[in-house]
Amino acid sequence: MTPPPRSRPRTVIYLAEIDAAARDGAAALERVDSGPQRLVQPLTTDAVDSLGSWAAEADCVVFAETPTTAAGATLLEAVEACGSTPVILFSEATYAPSAARSTDGIDGYVRRGTDDAVAHLADEIEWVCAGERAAAATALPAADSDAESDAVETSDTDDVADTGDATGRPTAELLESLPDVAACEERDRLFERLVATAADAVGTEYGWLSTVHFGELTPRATTDAVAAEDLEPISRNGLLDEALRTGEPIRIDDLAADGCPEAPLEGMESLCCVPVADVGLLLLAAAEPAAFDDRDRDLLAAWGRVGAAVLERVETETNLRTDRDRLRQELDRAEEIRDRIAAERDELAAERDRLVAERDRARALFATVPEPAVHYEIDDGQPIVRRVNDAFTDVFDTGPAAVVDEPLDAATVPPGLEHRQATLTEALRAGQRRQLVSRRETVDGVREFRLALVPLEAAEADGATAHNPEGLIVYSDVTDANRRERELAATEARLESIAESLETDVRTPLNVARGYLELAEETGDAEHFAEVETAQERLRERVAELRAIARRDQMAIETEPVAVTDVARRAWIAVDSGDARLVTREDRVLEADKAQLRELFEYLLRAAVESVGADGDGKGSDDAAAGDAPIVTVGATDDGFAVTGHPAGTDVTPIGREMMPVPGRLTAADGTGFGLGPVERIADAHGWDVGVATDEGATFAFRGIDPVDVSRD
Known part of the structure; x- marks a missing residue:
């Protein structure tokens, strides 16, 4: 039996530590014939940080490393990155299903290392993802198979004409329940109706539906006579796994016979099992041997295909609702982004208009600046002269044609700053406000200038200052001011010299004269007056020197x-x-x-x-x-x-x-x-x-x- 085609391929991410292992595993999974078409994207575990964006668009993620190894250490990070996208663990047998089941965020488990491990992985993906299901037959079949054995019966019959006893009771019950089953909107409700109706149709109290989970068949719905705690998960090995993989029903007349699986319920001796697409198995059991015949088997097989068709419709509608909700969310986000971009565009337009107005105002003022000035622009990282004002032309006797549209080099950089050309260029590129002092030749001789680097505009962009790549260099003549400063410094130095001389050279002769006058007064010896005269002469000499120092700025310099x-x-x-x-x-x-x-x-x-x-x-x-x-x-x-x-x-x-x-x-x-x-x-x-x-x-x-x-x- 071949399942009907899906509306779109199943998208799967195959995650492994090594890129080669990821590619090989993805290719092997795509080659599996059973189930729907799959598109498998290989990724390595070192790309866990970007896994979220991939997983959001995928149906399922396969983590193909064993969690207890160094390669599988990123399992929890991968689970967190996947969000609501289901994760299936494709692990070595050393990591048991019980450990996988207890790990949060793991939705499925498949053991590696067996011949059909990749096929089991494909089945597990379809169960977890609620994927494609085989289309249900629109008519209930009649048995026409003669193949049977003492313990197990299988059937390859896809189309039969009639089934049931003379009264048609099983077929009638299934037909009566068909509208109720077809109207189911949820998987669990559908499974319950499938089990209850099938058990009533063949006259048994013991029935359940198991789906593949972590490599085992786990009960999902049971009849009232079967307690969920009495059912243990069943291994997929053997006949049951073959039925799930091939899509063919099986009938076991004697569970005690050799080669038959262990009875899933105590006291059960016969079993009829039919697949529900590749999702799981519908199982009916009886306490007596050979309780089911070929007609029961084929009838239940048709009922399983009905369930698969309804499940396909349920899951398709669920996927459509999910896609619709996702599209609505994306549309809402797109509208928010559009509005934000429009607002930012308006802000940028307003800022552009303001900058244009500021630039025009600055250019209008440029011509009226009374000091020499250069208007520059940064072009491909190089400062270029765009304009010079009239004062620049008059003071430096340099016509605009000689410097305009030329690099800002020696023609406009004053002498004395050539060694700082790189510093000056970097300051202009960075839009820094700087002041530099230099001398240069003018029409009135060598003059001193203070250069002011003035960027025309600065604005905030992404939290950092982005300068407008143009500005002014203004030359302020400070020759007279500096000369006055030097003259003032010279005057202060002379005053300091006078103060030092008064402290040392004048006070000492005064003290000597005073001492000898006191001796002359006490002794009356005239010789002391001679010493006083000597001290006074020395004092007169120092006073003359001080007068010369004090009048040094007025000294006659010929x-x-x-x-x-x-x-x-x-x-x-x-x-x-x-x-x-x-x-x-x-x-x-x-x-x-x-x-x-x-x-x-x-x-x-x-x-x-x-x-x-x-x-x-x-x-x-x-x-x-x-x-x-x-x-x-x-x-x-x-x-x-x-x-x-x-x-x-x-x-x-x-x-x-x-x-x-x-x-x-x-x-x-x-x-x-x-x-x-x-x-x-x-x-x-x-x-x-x-x-x-x-x-x-x-x-x-x-x-x-x-x-x-x-x-x-």
Whole structure:
């Protein structure tokens, strides 16, 4: 007997530890001929985390590992992930059915290791899933089989014309019960009606219907004369399993005969068994031998097919209701998602409009910014100049055509920041607000600027800040402000020097004079007045020095165009330079007090020689080869000049004249240990900024110095 086709294939997930085992097991299960068509999806146990999404769309999950082994340790996780989808344990015999039955979430059990284990697994799947059933015959058959034996009768009859005794009583009872059976909406109610009607039709009190569960035939419905506790689950081995697999009924006239199964109820001697599709068996028993004949067997076989047809309809309707409910839930979720997406779309549209308005407002203000400014955009990770305002063009004498739509490189990055190009680019990409200080050439000479990096917009996206890939770089001229700060710092330093001198150099002569006056008053000795006069003279000298310090910012500085390297060479003569050599580079002509500039160079050259540890009493010549002697270099920088000491062995001989490089990090001159107080005072008097960098030698850099146009009349 071949079951009717299902409306859709049975979908099964086959779960094993190894991918190859999962694929082989799935393929073997799909090849089983009995039951409906199956689509089996192999998965490995390490994919338990994603099992839930697969199981929701499947009819059943087969866990093909033994729970007591390492491979089966994920059983409980798999059961939890499956939710309402039934799980069948396909286990080695070491994990007994009783253990499987006591495990929460296991709906079926099949033992591996037998020749027909996969066929049993297919049967168990159909029982658990309430799957396809064979179509019921629409007419009750008549017996026409002559095959019988002393103990067991089987039948291959599918179509018979009539059955029952002379009065047709069994057939009539089955026909009368047919509407009630066909109207059943639940499996358990259907099983009860099938058993009760079949028992009444053949005239026995002992009947029950068993279904396959955990590899055994377990009673699901009984007649009133059979107590459920009197029935034990029956093994599927032997004749009963053959009947379930082949779909053919069997009649056992003598349960005590050899080869017959053990009597399921005490005192029973004969048994008639018919399959209800591949779900289970309908069994009728009697206390006397040969209580059932061929007509009973065939009649019950037809009744089993009726039950299978009704069960098919019940389960189809149940599946349809389940599918309908699932579709409704999915539709509700889809509508919720659609509404949420629509709301998010409206929010994004509003945000887009706000950003466009903000961008347009910013662009309108850009042209009116009084300070030089650059509008940039991040294009493929690279900052690109999109616009510059009129102030940028006027101050830096750079036309828009030279920089617009070009990368933000040396054309717009001020000198002094080239070494920080990568830092600047990363800050622009990240939309960070930063401030950088640098000097650069303008139409009015070298000026100091504070660069402000201003992203145009920042917004929240998924809990993180996502910057708008465009912004401004604004150049604020801080030259005058910095110069005032330096002047103020110089004034404060002079006041501090005055205070220190008053504390030490003035108070001491006053105390000496007071002491000798007291001695003269006590002794009358005129010699003490001479000491008082000496102390007063010393006091007058210190007061004059203090007056000079206090008026240093107003001192008469007679400036004239001076060449830096020329003054350096003259100062070198007065310095104990040991074996060090002097090398001059690109010269610079500046406005300075020549005498004070020479004094400044004497201090600087002495400190540079000291920084490289020169010794001996030799004098190096200008631009001499370095050799093994320390070298002191003097030359112009882009906005001033610098003096640097180089240890012996350093190759600093220039190939032609060139600007001196200035270290990127300079510190204040005070606290360096070189005694540069006079240097700072002279620099402050001229309005210069001085910084020190120490590495292998020392570099003294002077900035904020305007060059002199020596070509003027």
